[in-house]
Every structure is written in structure tokens, then in C-alpha cells.
Amino acid sequence: MAELTLVEAINRAYAEELRRDDSVFLVGQDIRGGIFPHTMGLVQEFGPERIVDTPIAESGMYGVAFGAAQEGFRPVVDFMFGGFSYVTFAEASVTTGQYYFLHGSQHPLPLVITAAVGTGMRLANDHAMSIHGTFAHHPGIKVAMPSTPYDAKGMMKAAIRDNNPVVIPWHMGLMQERGEVPEDDYIVPLGKAAVKRQGSDVTILANSVQLKHALAVAAKLEGEFDVEVIDPRSFVPFDMETLLTSLAKTSRLVIVDEDWESGGFAATVSARVMEQGFDLLDAPVIRVTLPNLPVPGGYMEEYIAPNPAKIEAAIRQVCA
Amino acid sequence: MAELTLVEAINRAYAEELRRDDSVFLVGQDIRGGIFPHTMGLVQEFGPERIVDTPIAESGMYGVAFGAAQEGFRPVVDFMFGGFSYVTFAEASVTTGQYYFLHGSQHPLPLVITAAVGTGMRLANDHAMSIHGTFAHHPGIKVAMPSTPYDAKGMMKAAIRDNNPVVIPWHMGLMQERGEVPEDDYIVPLGKAAVKRQGSDVTILANSVQLKHALAVAAKLEGEFDVEVIDPRSFVPFDMETLLTSLAKTSRLVIVDEDWESGGFAATVSARVMEQGFDLLDAPVIRVTLPNLPVPGGYMEEYIAPNPAKIEAAIRQVCA
Amino acid sequence: MNLNKQQMRILYRNLVRADHLNRMMYQRMLQGKLIGFYHPSDGAIAPGVAAASFLNKDDNLSPHHRGHGITHMLSKGIDIKYYLAEHTGKDTGCCGGRSAFHFSFPEHKVYMMSGFIGYNFAPSVGWGWAAKRRNLGQVVMNCSGDGSYGQGRAHEALLMATNWQLPIIFYCENNGMAIHSEISEMHPTEDVSSLAQGYGMPAMVIDGQDVFACAEAALAAIEHARKGKGPTFVEAKTLRIKEHDMGTPDLRGWEARSEEEKLALMQRDPLVLATTRVLAEGVLKQDAIDQLHEEASREVQEIEDFADSSKIARPSEEQLLAAAFAP
Amino acid sequence: MNLNKQQMRILYRNLVRADHLNRMMYQRMLQGKLIGFYHPSDGAIAPGVAAASFLNKDDNLSPHHRGHGITHMLSKGIDIKYYLAEHTGKDTGCCGGRSAFHFSFPEHKVYMMSGFIGYNFAPSVGWGWAAKRRNLGQVVMNCSGDGSYGQGRAHEALLMATNWQLPIIFYCENNGMAIHSEISEMHPTEDVSSLAQGYGMPAMVIDGQDVFACAEAALAAIEHARKGKGPTFVEAKTLRIKEHDMGTPDLRGWEARSEEEKLALMQRDPLVLATTRVLAEGVLKQDAIDQLHEEASREVQEIEDFADSSKIARPSEEQLLAAAFAP
Ligand SMILES: Cc1ncc(C[n+]2csc(CCOP(=O)(O)OP(=O)(O)O)c2C)c(N)n1
Ligand SMILES: Cc1ncc(C[n+]2csc(CCOP(=O)(O)OP(=O)(O)O)c2C)c(N)n1
Ligand SMILES: [Mg+2]
Ligand SMILES: [Mg+2]
DSSP: EEEHHHHHHHHHHHHHHHHHHTEEEESSSSSHHHHHHHHGTTTHHHTTTTTEEOSOOOOHHHHHHHHHTTTEEEEEEEEEEGGGGGGGHHHIIIHHHHHHHHHHHHHHOOOEEEEEEOOSSSOOOOHHOOOOOHHHTTTTTTEESSSSSSHHHHHHHHHHHSOEEEEEEGGGGGGGGGGEEOSSSSOOTTTOOEEEEESEEEEEETTHHHHHHHHHEEETTTTTOOOEEEEEOOSSSSOOHHHHHHHHHHHEEEEEEEEEEETHHHHHHHHHHHHGGGGGGGGEEEEEEEESOOOOOOTTTHHHSOHHHHHHHHHHHHHH | OEEEEHHHHHHHHHHHHHHHHHHHHEESSSSSTSGGGTTTTTHHHHHHTEEEOOSSSSHHHHHHHHHHHHTTTTTEEEEEEGGGGGHHHHHIIHHHHHHHHHSSSSSOOOOOOEEEEEESSSOHHHHHHHHHHHHHHSSOOOEESSSSHHHHHHHHHHHHHSSOOEEEEEEETTTEEEEEEEESSOOOTTTTTTEEEEOOOEEEEOOHHHHHHHHHHHTTTTTOOOOEEOOOOOESSHHHHHHHHHHHOOOEEEEEEEESSSSHHHHHHHHHHHHHHGOOSSOOOEEEEEEOOOOOOHHHHHHOOOOOOHHHHHHHHHHH | OOHHHHHHHHHHHHHHHHHHHHHHHHHHHHOOSSSSSSOOOTTHHHHHHHHHOOTTTTTTEEEOOGGGHHHHHTTTTTTTTHHHHHHBBBTTTTTOOOOOTTOOOOGTHHHHHHHTTTTHHHHHHHHHHHHHHHHHHHOOOEETTTGGSHHHHHHHHHHHHHHHOOOOEEEEEEEEEEEEEEEEHOSSSTTTTTHHHHHOOEEEEETTTHHHHHHHHHHHHHHHHHOOOOOOEEEEEEEOOOOOOOOOOOTTTTEEEOOHHHHHHHHHOHHHHHHHHHHHHTOOOOOOOOHHHHOOOEEEEEEHHHHHHHHHHOHHHHHHHHHHOOO | OOOOOOHHHHHHHHHHHHHHHHHHHHHHTTTTTTTSOOOOOOOOOOHHHHHHTTTTTTSEEEOOOOGGGHHHHTTTTTOHHHEEEHHTTTTTTTTTTTTTTTTOBGGBBBOOOSSTTTTTTTHHHHHHHHHHHHHHHEEEEEEEEGGGGGSHHHHHHHHHHHTOOEEEEEEEESSSSSEEEEEEEEEEEESSHHHHHHHTEEEEEEEETTTTHHHHHHHHHHHHHHHTOOEEEEOOOOEEEESSSSSOOOTTEEEEEHHHHEEEEEETTTHHHHHHHHTTSSSOOHHHHHHHHHHHHHHHHHHHHHHHHSSSSOOOOOHHHHHSSSS
């Protein structure tokens, strides 16, 4: 089993799926040469017919994926930075989400939307915003996000094989994150959360970079609080069962999410826990999110992003 | 005081503001002739220089408003149907939301985004989707929605005079709703909720068409339950104080919102009540929203939209 | 490219059918027997008939929204009864009664409609990309109005289609109007197809009232595309005789269009013009024409009967939720 | 339009300044003294200097993203020290250290940058609309790269600018590349400005290495716009000598660009060409040129000192939240 970075793991998923299924292809801007290393070496093996670069025309680029998916191909469309998906948002959210269901659930739309997201590069809002919450707001689209190289490979493969549009953002802060990645053909099913750490005092639901923070805080608080850490992995569909099972044990929940407080995924989970798990709770669910500000760049993103200190404070508050 | 329909009230707001301030103008598609009656007669009084029709080019059309606002004008940009704002969503949400704050809070962007939204016309998802929740997810933009002709006039005037981007969707189901509208120059301040009915057993937070439903249900249940009904009116900023004051009395909350369950405004409010009003609650907050399905057209939208029966059921559940 | 008589008869027949179906839709809307809205195609049925009558089943078609694509779909061999059932909310509808005016006939490669004007351009690039990669001679017939070329999406598609020499026909049904807006205010040159020059894409401008001229152009563009020679822009100058959308006033800018103006337009009704020609050239005799009308009436009747005798779709919310994602 | 010597000196001076500032930015990025990324403008500074040196203060300018608009902004009279401070996260930055590479100098009518390539087109329509309505002779200088014309937004702006005859200059700085992509693959004709034909918009293609040729074209287009004669497309063919973005490999498609290729490009460095010309035409003597370089070094030093001696912006979350909306 190899130690790979998260982007190398995505690269393996691409290469294996491209080899396995001729209908799989990648489309984006400068993905042949690469901006991020996750497409490195693919054009050499699969050629420019299957690793497709387009002009800077997000609608047209997305149209290649969308139209080809209707034609039975299995495209992965790479928006480079997540915010760029907004340039063709009518298509990427509304037209995509409604295609299958509104037209009578007769014809699938198997495509994957991917992009780099997140704070940490100091690039500010348009280059740093999250997209998982926004896509999760729009029905008909699955949304999941890897936190480890293992999950990155298995989740991307699951997404490529899924018969629905699936959005898989990956966080730039995990680009060089290393982890064991089997060479086999495995998938990480969309819709299954992972309990990353068992605990009995409080549950933390955290994903991606924030999962790292949550695990670090949990380790730090060992002895003081027994913290259970869950990675939702998938936002749509969301594994409510795993969360409620955990809450039955801990009765306390902190949700950490690198998205805005207003309308983010953390709000959805909190509201669902309110409805489905109220009686399990010994304290109100607390969210650690981005405040409702366009993500500033420079040093300032550090002042507002969720971080270990804020997570620790939330744990102390919910356990008080 | 005249009895006007909601669209007539908007029309009055436009006419009065256009008369008052030469920097105010309207831009959209076919608003001179009109698709909906809210712009009727304006071109005759103010001319095509201030009632501006553009080609079917939402980005360019929005650019007229955005660029002119930077130049000191006060545009109202009309997307016709709310879903069409997604055609230029990178601009309407990200670039708009980040303009003032990210660039150092030095130069305001006074513009109003408006559009017709909502179920009831049987037109399906792309013509029926709500937009208030999505805009409320993106920081730097105010969002409010009128429920009465009175509010429509005053809210639109407040939005036009505000120095920030403000989104004012209006629900097609209220197009012909009549109500008293004073001829004076009044505004309805953005950020203030309205208690539409006093009650002590349960609070319903509902807006637009759903406010009508909520009031009807409250009247129907009179004697059985004493229902307080609050119209949030404004989603960003949101008047949490009025809501918490009500909950201190009723201890029970039903949120009705014609947006999707996942990521909608109802989720945000529920999560905030969880954090700020947990101890006030005698029962979990229940949401009555659209299920996570692209809004179907035809008769089917009736099967899934919030309605009086669902609101009543939620009240019974939360009061059980 | 000269049409033979057989081709002319096909076109004429589809024109008659399109005319009857448009009248039926208009009537039903007036009678409240149609869901949502209807954008009548009076005066504008020739381009769609011509664009779609000679496509192969595996060619992609994106119908123009006017007349809700019925003209185009019937000409491609699609049975409209499933669309009328859809448009009346019935469970026999092509989308199970869920979609209102939207449609989908994937087996005919008419995948979808979206309510966004200009939505057709980007998927057409994808269909064209797929056709080129498969290299089986499939073409993409991309039909939309003059107004739709305002959208930036049109540019992106013209650009990418030319870059990659995709087999796409940009078939512009230019009725000189978009809702109330006149093209003279909304486009700076005489022809929308002037845009094609910017990309070095071949273009033709034709009389959109003449179904045979339209078909000659369409066939030439289709052949060009099938041979791998890339995209073509075809601009059919057509008319809008009625209001944009039933219930919306019929304005030019913000003034009512005059009745005289509309009467004058009717003189150039494509069916009137085609009838004169088929009779003059001996393609069809009057009794054959009468028979086509009778058949079309019967077809309309069958379509309406099917829709009217079908049940309103009444799935539960649970059933709908279970259908949200593909297995 | 012939330039006078005074104009040539202004251009030359700004070219020297742009060159020094670009080197400074490159150096700082290497040294880790710059936040985010930097897209070096080596070989490509002439078009921006020419576009912006003769604008009035109340003309709108949208700088090209390459070199992060520094070339354009300094030529319009903007003091770059506030931008460097911004780009280093300092509280003296033009946006209070919040924006990373974004900028805003509203008093100079350089309102913004967005990270979306093509973002400039739609606001330019708005600025042009405002200028036309005010009728004070203001113009809009809309600078962006060849790649940006892939965006549908470009089409919408070209269309609306021509429809309304807005005073906008579409100033395309065509370096033949977008990240790793060659224009020959991404645009179907020889010139990006062929697009202008589709709208009947006048266009010029000029040597983007020749700052004087660029300025003649810019001045002609500016005058045209000021007189109310509408938009012009100006295409300056320029070069990208270095990598797209520091840290990204310098590829053509997916192969490394050769060093010989880049050495050859350097022969056409705009400052080298301009120096030969000003000396040959007696516009400037060598000692005056030396002095300009000294001044530019000093300017760079001052800019860096300002940024380096400023404090890192450290507002609290509460302070930031209080600044989210305009009063
Ligand atoms: C994105 C978007 N913007 C606006 C509309 C509203 N709209 C519906 S039809 C139409 C006019 C279309 O004009 P054209 O393409 O010329 O077709 P025509 O109706 O004239 O046949 C408009 C503006 C829409 N449906 N979608
Ligand atoms: C909407 C969007 N898509 C893609 C990008 C990524 N990107 C940044 S610069 C660039 C190339 C721009 O090319 P061009 O306009 O020719 O300018 P150049 O860099 O060559 O000077 C791209 C694709 C982006 N920033 N925004
Ligand atoms: Mg038209
Ligand atoms: Mg370039």
C-alpha cells in the first residue's frame, strides 16, 4: 500500500477509471498541463481526446460534460477553483439538478463536478469560498468531500460510477496531506459517514481540514473530555443515522463547517437534529463556521476561519 | 388611502423613487412593455433612458446595474423570474457580495435585485424556485421579501435608498393580493420583523404566501391553540430579537418557508434558535418547507409545497 | 441543393400537422385546458419543420421554445400525444406529468428543455463533442430564436464549435422580436448570423416563410456537418404573428402592435406560401392536400383524446422523493 | 494619430516604471514577501502603459489581470504603494489588507478586480451606460487578455456596447496564451478582434511590443469614444515571457516551453524596443533614460518601504462584521 498525497489519490482514481471505462473523460481548463497536480501525467497516457482543455468559457466547458453525459459518457468537469462553478451556476445547479427528476426520472446524468476550495491560500473570497453548502441546497445533486487520501480515491471512483451528478470539492489545505491508499479498486460509498474517533462526552461533526482540527482537539482534550469525531464525508445524501446513533451516546454536538453560518450545511444538520434528535440533547448544538462575511484574503482569513481554538471553545461550551 | 395590489404597490414605489431621485433607474428585459404589471406606465413617464430594456443577456444586463451603481446611480435590476438570476450568479452573488467589504468598505454598491418567485403558476423548477435562501447564504447582500402591498411599497423604497445590494423577490401568488397602501413616502425598514398576530401557545414564522396560510390556520385554530404569527420580512439582516421575545412567551416554533429543506432559510433560523433560544423551547422547532426535490410543475407542485394543512399538522405536532 | 418531390411532400405534410397542432394548443390554452403558458408559433412553423424533418433518429435536436418545440418534435417523428399529456399534468405525459411545459424524449435524442433562454447552446457543444468523438456521422440541430443569441452562452458555443469543428447547426429562427423587443434595438447588424463571421463560421440567411428554402439550407448544413466539415450558422427570417405568450399583451417596445401589421404578416403565412407552390409545381393535388388536413385533424383529435382520457398524475411525496436520484 | 515628444516621454517613463515594478513583484514573490500569487508581466507591459497613460481621472479603467494591473494603474496616476501594502496584508493597503491581490481605487475609477476572468465585461457596460447618460465625454478602458474573450460575458458586452454605442474601448492584450493554452487551439481565427466584425464594431490590430503604436491606437479609440462614436476593439499582440503564474510550470499545452523560445521573445521586450526608438528619434538622451531608471528604483524602494513598514492588519472579527455593510 502506497503513501500518497490527497491530489495523488485523486489522480489514481482518475487514471484507474479512465483505464476501466472508455466513456470516462475529464474536461476543464489547462488540466492537460495542470494547475494543481491532480491531473498530472493523464494526458500522456490518455491523450487530449479524453483529457480535454477548453477556452475560458465555463458554460461551454460545463456543456461538454453535461451534453456528453446525456450521450452516455461519464465526464468529470474540473472548475479549477470552486468559485468558478458560479460562472455557469444556472446550468451547474438548476438545469443539472432538475434534469433527471423533472423529466420523469427516465434518463440519468452521470457527471462529476470537482474543484479546489477553501481557505489557507490567502486568496480571498472568489478563490477561497466553499461550494458544498450551496450545491447541497439545490436538489438533484449529490455532494461529498474527502478528508483523507484514502477517501479521495474511493469517493472519486464512487462519484464517477454514480448515475447522478455528484459534486466533489477538495480542500486546498489537504493538497499535500499524506495517507495510505490501496492500489485496489475500492470505492467509498456516497452517503456513509465515518466515525473517526470514539467518545462518549460530545460528538464533533467535521469534514476536510476541519476534521484534522477536530481530531487534534479531541486528542488534546483526552482525559478531560471523551470526544467522538464523525466525518460526514457526504452532505447529500447525509448519513443521519450515524449521527443520531452517536448523539444517543454523547447527547452533545458541535458541528464544524468551513462555510458561512447563514444557509450553510451546518445549519441544515442542526435543524435536522432539532427535529429528529431533540430528546437526545443535553445541550444546544453549536456550530463553528465562517462568519457571514465574504472571505477576506491575506492574513485575515485566519482570523475568521474555524480553527482548533474555536473548536475547543465550542466543546467547552457545549459540555459546560 | 388606496387599496392596491402588491404589484401596484411596487409600481408606486418605483414611480415615487424615480421622481424623487434622478439617479434611480430600472433595468431588465421587456420591463418597458412589461411581463408582469409592476412596471406598467413607467416608461411613459420616465422614458427609455430610465426604464431600460436589454437583450437576453443576464450578465450584461446585471452589469448595467452593477457598473452604474459603482458610478453613483441607484439601479433596480429586474430578473423577471428569480431563477434567471442564476444565469449571472457569479456576479449577482459573489462579485456583488464581496465588492464593498473585500475592497475595504470604502465604496458602496447601492442596487436592488428583484424578480418574481414561487409556486402556484405550475411552471416548474426553473420558473418557480425561490431565491431568498440562496442569496441569504452569500454574505454582503441584504434580502427581504414583502408579504403585503403595504410592505411591498415600503420595503422597495427602503431597498432603493439602502447603500447596499438588496434582493427583493416577490411571490407570484401575491401578485393580485390587495391591501391598503398609503400615498405618503414611508419606508419599511430592512431588518424588522412584524408580529402579525399575538398568541401564547405557539409561534409561527412565515413569509409571503405562507404568511397568508399561517394567518388562516391561526384563525381556524382559534380556541384550540393561541397562535402567534411573525413575518420575518427581512432575511438578511434577520430580526432575531422579535423571534426570541415571542419564544419566551410561546416556547414553541414552527417555521414555514417556501424553499428547500436543505440549506434553506428555515434551517438557518432553526439552528440559530438552537444556539440562542434552546432553553426557551418546550418542543423541537419544526420546519414546513419544500422537500429536497426540484420543484415539479403541473398539479404536482401542490403536492409538495407548504400549505395550510401542513402548517396545521406542524402546529399540532409541536403542541402535542 | 434541390429538393425532390418526396422531400417536398414530407415537408408539406409536417407543415400541415404543425399548423393544426399549434391551433390546438392555442385553443386549449384559451379554454384553460393547458398547464402553464403557451408561446404560439403562428407564422413561424416553417423553420422548425425544415430543420427536423430530415434528421436521423440518432441526431441531436434542441427544439426552439416557440410553439414549445412541437413543430420540431413532430417533424423528427416524436408522438406529440405524450407531450400534450405532460402539458396537461397527466401521468401518461413524457415526464410523468412533473414537468409542465418541459419535455424529454431521450430515445429520440431530444433530451430536454430548460426554462432558461440560451440553455441550448452549452449542451449542444457536449452533444457535438460526443458526436465527433464517436465519429458516426451524427449531427446536432440547435434551434433557437434571435433573442437567444444575446446570451453569452451562444458565443461560447459558436467559439467551441468552430475550434473543434463540431457537427453543429446553429439554426436561428429570427422573428425579429424577443417578447416586446425589436431586434433592431437588440442586435447591431442586419443579420444575427453576422456573429458567425467573427469565428469564420459559414453562414446562410434564408426566407423562413419558405419551408422549402429552409429545408435546402438545413440539408446543406446537415450534410456539411455529417462530412466532418464543422458547424454552420443558418438564419431563417421568420415572423411572429401572435403575441409572445398567451396572456401577455402584444407590444412592440411598449406600444401595441397594430392589427394591420399582423394582417400583413398573415399574408406570408408559410402554409399559404407552401400550398401555392406544391399546387403550382404539381407536387400535391388539392384532394391530397385536403386529405393531409383531415389526417392532421384526426391526429390532433387522437392527441387530445389521449391527454384528456389520461389521469392526472397523483404520486405521493414519498414516491417523488424516491424518484429524485437515478439508481 | 502621431504622438508628440511629450507624449512619448510620458509613455517611456511609465514603461520604465512598469518594468521596475514588475521586477520588484517577481522578486518579492520569490522571497515570500507577497501574499497569494503573482502573474508576471514580463514582455507585456507596453499595452497597459499605452492604454492608461492618457486617460482622464474620471475615465473608467479595468486593468488587465497580468502583472495584477500595476502597469495600468501606475499609468493612470495611482500610487502603487497602497496596492503593494494590500498585497502584503497590511492595514495601509488600498483595501485595508482584506483583499489579497484584489484592488480598489474608486477615486481613480478603478473600482475593483474580481478573481473571475471575464468579470470586467459586464461592469464595463454599466460604466459605459453611465458615461453615456451623463454625457460628459467619459470613456471606459476595458483591458483584458485574449483568454478572457472566451467568456460569454465578452459577447454580451460587445453586443450591448454596439447596440447602445457606448464609449468603451475593448482593449485586448493578446499574448497568445491562457495559462498553458495556445490561442491557436482556443480561438478559431487569426485575430481575437475578428469577433468585433460580428457586431460591426471597428477594430484595430497593433504590435503590442511597441508602446508608441499601442498609444496611437488607444488615443484614436479614446477620441472616437469621447466624441460619442461608440466602442472600438483594439487588439495588441503581445508576449508572455515568463510562466503564467509563479509556481505553475511554464508549459505550452502540456510540454515545457523551451528556453530558446523565451530567449527569442526577450528580443522583443518592449522596453528594449522603446529605448532604441527614443534614442534614435532624439526624444530622450541616455542620461535622461538613466535618470528615469534611478527614479523608478527610488519609487520602488519607497513603495516597498511603505509596505514593509506598515503593520499587518489585525482587525477583530467584530470589527470586520461591523464593516460588512455600508451605512
Ligand atoms: C435566461 C432567460 N431570460 C429571459 C427569459 C424570458 N424569455 C422567455 S422567451 C423570451 C424571448 C425569446 O426570444 P427569441 O429567442 O427571439 O425567441 P422568440 O420568443 O422570439 O421565438 C424571453 C426573454 C427566459 N426564459 N430565460
Ligand atoms: C472564471 C475563471 N476561469 C478561469 C480562471 C483561471 N485563470 C486565471 S488567469 C487565466 C488565463 C487568462 O488568460 P488571458 O485572459 O489570455 O490573460 P493572460 O493570463 O494570458 O495574460 C485563467 C484561465 C479564472 N481566474 N476565472
Ligand atoms: Mg425572436
Ligand atoms: Mg493571454
